[in-house]
Amino acid sequence: MIPGPYDWIDEELTRLDQKTLRRRAREVVPISGGQCEIDGKRLWNFSGNDYLGLASHPTVIAAARSALESGVGARASALVSGRTNWHAALERKLAAFKKTEAAILFPTGFAANFGTIASCVGSADVVFCDRLNHASLIDGARHSKAKLRIYPHRDFDFLHDELKKSASYRRKMIVTDSYFSMDGDVAPLKELGELAESFNAMLLVDEAHATGVFGPTGGGLLEEAQHNPDRVICVGTLSKALGSQGGFVVGSKSLCDWLWNSARTGMFSTGLSIPNCAGAFAAIDVIVSEPERREWLLRTSTHVREQLRNMNWDVPKDVVGPIIPVMIGSADQTLKLSRSLQDEGILVAGIRPPTVPRQSARLRISISFDHGEEGIEALLAAFQRVRETQKAI
Numbered sequence: 485m486i487p488g489p490y491d492w493i494d495e496e497l498t499r500l501d502q503k504t505l506r507r508r509a510r511e512v513v514p515i516s517g518g519q520c521e522i523d524g525k526r527l528w529n530f531s532g533n534d535y536l537g538l539a540s541h542p543t544v545i546a547a548a549r550s551a552l553e554s555g556v557g558a559r560a561s562a563l564v565s566g567r568t569n570w571h572a573a574l575e576r577k578l579a580a581f582k583k584t585e586a587a588i589l590f591p592t593g594f595a596a597n598f599g600t601i602a603s604c605v606g607s608a609d610v611v612f613c614d615r616l617n618h619a620s621l622i623d624g625a626r627h628s629k630a631k632l633r634i635y636p637h638r639d640f641d642f643l644h645d646e647l648k649k650s651a652s653y654r655r656k657m658i659v660t661d662s663y664f665s666m667d668g669d670v671a672p673l674k675e676l677g678e679l680a681e682s683f684n685a686m687l688l689v690d691e692a693h694a695t696g697v698f699g700p701t702g703g704g705l706l707e708e709a710q711h712n713p714d715r716v717i718c719v720g721t722l723s724k725a726l727g728s729q730g731g732f733v734v735g736s737k738s739l740c741d742w743l744w745n746s747a748r749t750g751m752f753s754t755g756l757s758i759p760n761c762a763g764a765f766a767a768i769d770v771i772v773s774e775p776e777r778r779e780w781l782l783r784t785s786t787h788v789r790e791q792l793r794n795m796n797w798d799v800p801k802d803v804v805g806p807i808i809p810v811m812i813g814s815a816d817q818t819l820k821l822s823r824s825l826q827d828e829g830i831l832v833a834g835i836r837p838p839t840v841p842r843q844s845a846r847l848r849i850s851i852s853f854d855h856g857e858e859g860i861e862a863l864l865a866a867f868q869r870v871r872e873t874q875k876a877i
């Protein structure tokens with residue numbers, strides 16, 4: 485055979501296969517009530533991010549449907565003419581929800597992180613990133629050309645020493661997830677806030693998984709930590725607890741003005757679709773008016789963690805909230821367990837490298853209000869049965 489310029493693709497895919505690291509695209513049919521269908525089989529979906537069940541909440545659907553009268557697409561980037569009345573209303577809503585001066589929308593949370601970091605720092609600057617930060621934060625920091633310093637997970641003492649050595653940089657930025665998406669633990673926001681203040685550093689906090697879930701009114705972990713919201717660059721997404729799609733930054737008016745003028749992922753990408761904006765707007769109202777959703781979620785998550793530990797599954801001690809990692813170790817074993825659970829009617833993501841560090845593959849359960857007591861019972865029964873089968877082998 486004559487070698488071709490694309491031969492390397494199949495070679496690379498084979499290499500992934502050999503390491504059991506190849507991912508395959510599945511077709512998932514969503515069914516409301518916390519379920520989905522794959523290959524004709526109905527499953528409880530414990531691998532989504534729709535924590536409050538708002539993606540299919542009647543009020544949210546009705547809002548998105550009626551907004552469709554204004555059209556589907558935004559028709560342009562926000563900068564040109566794509567910031568419609570729907571976008572402006574959602575920005576005001578987000579600022580009020582997060583108690584900041586202003587907000588700015590982005591096409592996705594990934595784009596918000598990527599564009600914001602690159603807008604705020606450059607080659608004369610330094611960015612400090614938690615080792616387990618989301619890929620969009622790490623990639624944004626790399627793309628910015630700032631010096632990238634990775635600190636051990638949640639280790640603010642280490643960060644303190646690094647900050648002491650960083651006086652020669654023009655600007656400094658500390659970047660962290662607030663609720664870590666693969667680990668279910670939280671950043672030490674109070675300490676990071678104090679470090680940022682004392683070293684005159686910016687603090688960017690990604691509340692993707694925390695918005696709607698934590699905080700007295702669902703405003704996230706920054707709300708819980710009572711940070712001065714205009715002293716922080718807070719990033720979020722509409723695509724998790726808000727059940728829609730899109731990203732945003734909330735903070736001071738001058739920050740949002742600067743991002744409007746400089747963040748290329750916002751400037752050169754089409755605005756959010758109109759039903760997305762309307763759906764997210766309605767979702768915020770539901771979050772504020774139905775606190776019982778997040779109360780149920782947090783209470784139930786605690787119960788699930790306790791039950792799993794009683795069955796001798798390895799749930800790390802610092803885990804809180806609806807993301808529950810069950811540590812397995814090998815990628816191979818994780819995949820097998822995930823398949824056994826699927827046979828039991830439970831869809832739980834097996835998370836493997838490079839999403840997580842090597843030898844830390846895990847099952848990642850995410851709880852949603854939509855599961856109800858019935859879904860939770862099914863989940864726990866399946867983990868129990870898989871545990872017993874394992875012992876029998």
Ligand SMILES: *Cc1c(COP(=O)(O)O)cnc(C)c1O
Pocket residue numbers: 592593594595597618620661665690692693721722723729730731
């Ligand atoms: C999901 C996620 C994002 C990206 O948000 P999208 O809107 O899905 O692009 C960013 N940061 C974290 C921590 C996330 O979990």
